[in-house]
Amino acid sequence: MMDLFSNLEGSNILPEKGEVTYYPEFFNPSLSDIFLQRLKQEIDWKQEPIWMFGRQVMQPRLTALYGNPEVTYGYSGIQMQALPWNEVLLEIKNEIEKVSQTQFTHVLMNYYRNGQDSMGWHRDNEPELGLNPIIGSVSFGTPRNFQFRLYHDKTVKREIHLGHGSFLLMAGETQHYWEHQIPKSKKVHGPRINLTFRRIL
């Protein structure tokens, strides 16, 4: 049963070995429209190369890293220098920190231009995120499927649709035991922007 307060409630979508809470309309649709437009325009989006199997290939999406500028953040074999927080990012960060019980130091952002942009299976378990990373993931724009699978038994899967204005909080042992991805999709045509807030220790 849906109730009037469902946008402020969440339950664990993983069956074991991690905690993932989904808040479908964390930001209401009209505010989310504004955030989507502002993020498109006010973020310095780039397509960056990464190393895969000894070769440099371009990532299948645009990215950006913002945060507390004194720390360098290493990610998939590239060192990224964070740009300083701007107004729209601080507004979003403020709201999600109220329910996340943490203070985030960085936000890694992904701009999926259409269904051909994607992110492959991975865990967000870089050592600088600490033992049990808390990752706050905000999505605007065209909904995409977000898939989990157990790292040690890749047949065990879970899937969730990340909608416009949604918030997904990953905590506990999630990054030890579960991988996640955004697969390509022929059915998706519009763009989506995702922000993953992280805390670097």
Ligand SMILES: O=C(O)CCC(=O)C(=O)O
């Ligand atoms: O786009 C998403 O929802 C996932 C992004 C993600 O997994 C990441 O940035 O590490």
Ligand SMILES: [Fe+2]
């Ligand atoms: Fe991730």
